[in-house]
Amino acid sequence: MRFLARSQRRLLVVACGLLVLLACASPMRIRSDRDPDTDFAAYRTFAWIGPAPLARAKKPGGVSFVSALDDQRIRRAVDGELASRGYRLVATAAEADLVVAYSVGSEEKVHVQESPMMTTLYPYPRSYRYGGWYTSSAVRIQQYTEGTLSLEVYDRNTEQAVWVGWASKRLSRSDDHQALISEAVSKVLADFPDRLDR
Numbered sequence: 001m002r003f004l005a006r007s008q009r010r011l012l013v014v015a016c017g018l019l020v021l022l023a024c025a026s027p028m029r030i031r032s033d034r035d036p037d038t039d040f041a042a043y044r045t046f047a048w049i050g051p052a053p054l055a056r057a058k059k060p061g062g063v064s065f066v067s068a069l070d071d072q073r074i075r076r077a078v079d080g081e082l083a084s085r086g087y088r089l090v091a092t093a094a095e096a097d098l099v100v101a102y103s104v105g106s107e108e109k110v111h112v113q114e115s116p117m118m119t120t121l122y123p124y125p126r127s128y129r130y131g132g133w134y135t136s137s138a139v140r141i142q143q144y145t146e147g148t149l150s151l152e153v154y155d156r157n158t159e160q161a162v163w164v165g166w167a168s169k170r171l172s173r174s175d176d177h178q179a180l181i182s183e184a185v186s187k188v189l190a191d192f193p194d195r196l197d198r
Helices: 002-025 068-084 177-191
Strands: 029-034 045-048 098-119 133-155 161-171
Touching: 029 177, 068 098, 068 177, 133 177, 161 177
Parallel strands: 045 098
Antiparallel strands: 029 161, 098 133, 133 161
16 A cells, blocks of 8 residues: 555656646647638738837836837748748738738736645545545746737738737747747748749
């Protein structure tokens, strides 16, 4: 019986360790949606709606902010992905079939994780023992920032949205902005329709 209790304890420790590692990995969550009635074969060119994002993340103190470098990184990544799908970037929205916009945002979140802890105290006689007895739990609280990048594509003539996509991920100070933006844009646009004649 003691062997079973020890092996169960080891299993619990390993399981808790794996859960912590999985929580720290924080995979990027991706979603996209498109207008099912839109014929993307009719589109050849795209342009940006304007020089600024539609919405911006807020700095501490409430001031909206997207760094000039991150703005360039996002636009270059989107330009490259759409070009690889057969669409041509043009200088102004007036000459484009599609117009593109992006927005960024962040949200402060709290994650509470509770892990049951075993004790060697048994409430039953020895012959009824099986493993340990769960009498308490360790609670771990983490505060973190989740960032979201949204991409929106509109038909320039109708001004109606034809495709939207977004990526969300837990952020950390050690994140490489270039790599994070490239990954987010690539994954968000993975389902964007290719041009058939590219």
